[in-house]
Amino acid sequence: MDDMAGPPGDIYDIDELLGAYALDAVDDVERDRVEDYLAVNPRAQAEVQAHREVATMLAFTGMDAPDDLWGRIADQIGEQAPPPGPELAKVMSIDEHPRRRRIADAAPWIVSVAAAAVIGFVAIGLVADRADAPNDPMASAFEAALADRDSVTTVLVSEASDASAEAVIDQDGHGFVVAQGLPTLPDDQTYQLWGIVDDGQVISLGIFGPNPELETFTVESPVSALAITIEQLPGVVSDGNPDGAFVGAF
Amino acid sequence: MRREYTDASDAALVVSIGRYQQAALAEAYRRHAGACFGLAKRLLIDHSRAEEIVQEVFVRLWNEPNRYDPERGTLRSFLLAHTHGRSVDLIRADASRRKREEKEARQQAVGGYDISHEVWDIALAGHVREAMETLQQGEREAIELAYFGGLTYKEAAERLGEPEGTVKSRIRSGLKRLRVELVQAGVSIGAD
Numbered sequence: 146m147d148d149m150a151g152p153p154g155d156i157y158d159i160d161e162l163l164g165a166y167a168l169d170a171v172d173d174v175e176r177d178r179v180e181d182y183l184a185v186n187p188r189a190q191a192e193v194q195a196h197r198e199v200a201t202m203l204a205f206t207g208m209d210a211p212d213d214l215w216g217r218i219a220d221q222i223g224e225q226a227p228p229p230g231p232e233l234a235k236v237m238s239i240d241e242h243p244r245r246r247r248i249a250d251a252a253p254w255i256v257s258v259a260a261a262a263v264i265g266f267v268a269i270g271l272v273a274d275r276a277d278a279p280n281d282p283m284a285s286a287f288e289a290a291l292a293d294r295d296s297v298t299t300v301l302v303s304e305a306s307d308a309s310a311e312a313v314i315d316q317d318g319h320g321f322v323v324a325q326g327l328p329t330l331p332d333d334q335t336y337q338l339w340g341i342v343d344d345g346q347v348i349s350l351g352i353f354g355p356n357p358e359l360e361t362f363t364v365e366s367p368v369s370a371l372a373i374t375i376e377q378l379p380g381v382v383s384d385g386n387p388d389g390a391f392v393g394a395f
Numbered sequence: 396m397r398r399e400y401t402d403a404s405d406a407a408l409v410v411s412i413g414r415y416q417q418a419a420l421a422e423a424y425r426r427h428a429g430a431c432f433g434l435a436k437r438l439l440i441d442h443s444r445a446e447e448i449v450q451e452v453f454v455r456l457w458n459e460p461n462r463y464d465p466e467r468g469t470l471r472s473f474l475l476a477h478t479h480g481r482s483v484d485l486i487r488a489d490a491s492r493r494k495r496e497e498k499e500a501r502q503q504a505v506g507g508y509d510i511s512h513e514v515w516d517i518a519l520a521g522h523v524r525e526a527m528e529t530l531q532q533g534e535r536e537a538i539e540l541a542y543f544g545g546l547t548y549k550e551a552a553e554r555l556g557e558p559e560g561t562v563k564s565r566i567r568s569g570l571k572r573l574r575v576e577l578v579q580a581g582v583s584i585g586a587d
Contacts, residue, residue, distance in 0.1 A: 381408060
């Protein structure tokens with residue numbers, strides 16, 4: 146008899162399933178039950194991950210992938226034209242952490258620095274490698290945004306650095322940051338973009354990695370300023386690090 | 396602009412993949428494709444289908460890099476979990492293949508844990524083999540059938556002639572014991 150026939154809330158039974166679940170050795174009904182359980186139980190999530198890491202050890206064979214396989218993968222992804230513009234900004238998800246506060250409460254420094262930042266329009270040039278790539282859809286989208294008279298632009302500067310980044314947001318909320326002038330960070334750090342929306346709340350707009358170039362983002366409501374902070378990977382939900390932040394107001 | 400990713404962390408690679416840096420995906424492939432292929436090949440036997448799985452896994456990483464959360468484990472574990480899941484899907488969708496696989500898995504389980512024939516090329520293999528040998532036979536067989544045979548624990552229980560609950564518990568306890576043994580042997584596992 147199926148010993149999973151007990152009540153759905155039988156935590157002991159579900160806990161006992163975690164090993165089998167980690168090895169894909171459960172049926173569809175059990176998988177759904179376990180996943181519902183994992184969604185609210187960080188301890189169980191950690192146990193499943195631990196089991197999977199052990200399975201990773203078992204799977205190691207020292208085997209090489211076939212020589213021509215990478216070529217086929219490269220061909221396949223090469224056939225997929227990268228989506229233009231803002232979609233490219235969605236590089237990583239960051240799960241909301243319940244103990245973190247709204248950044249409006251936690252990071253007033255962004256608001257205050259933004260208020261003092263230089264406001265103005267600037268001429269933004271394409272980075273050389275983008276300009277040399279006429280078929281680059283992101284460069285084309287950026288050029289279009291820059292040429293749009295309804296777009297707004299700003300320069301993000303830092304008191305701690307001579308480097309700067311330029312940003313433009315078009316009338317549809319598609320934003321670009323020319324960030325290749327920012328110093329390269331260690332691999333375990335990342336630049337993170339923030340926006341101040343009309344109600345004064347500061348929201349995360351994207352993770353750019355340690356060596357950003359021409360980056361994109363999307364805003365769903367008007368922003369009065371942008372800030373780029375330096376964070377530990379994979380970035381933070383709120384409480385942006387004020388040290389060395391680059392800030393620009395519109 | 397050419398960029399070197401050989402020293403980049405897996406998390407940094409995935410960030411770059413999200414920015415459509417094909418070189419970053421190539422580096423992830425260089426690091427992990429062999430393990431993925433080895434696992435898929437072991438599960439599916441069929442070389443070309445194993446290749447298809449690996450291709451699918453890496454193309455998915457390219458298209459959906461945000462599915463990987465470095466706070467929840469290593470990239471290798473993430474990729475292998477997808478490789479295993481997709482391989483198992485194929486096995487379970489293919490009755491004739493599944494029968495053949497069950498037969499092979501049963502032969503492996505009955506014969507005891509024997510992975511020495513695999514082309515293992517680092518000391519890790521020895522640690523894993525020793526750790527597997529510390530497991531009770533029932534734990535070893537249950538893990539073998541579930542992970543490399545692609546069976547559910549219920550199917551494994553039927554195959555072994557054991558109660559389902561027993562096999563379920565043995566998989567869990569065996570994985571826990573393996574972790575302890577590997578850590579004690581100095582093997583770095585995930586975020587340890």
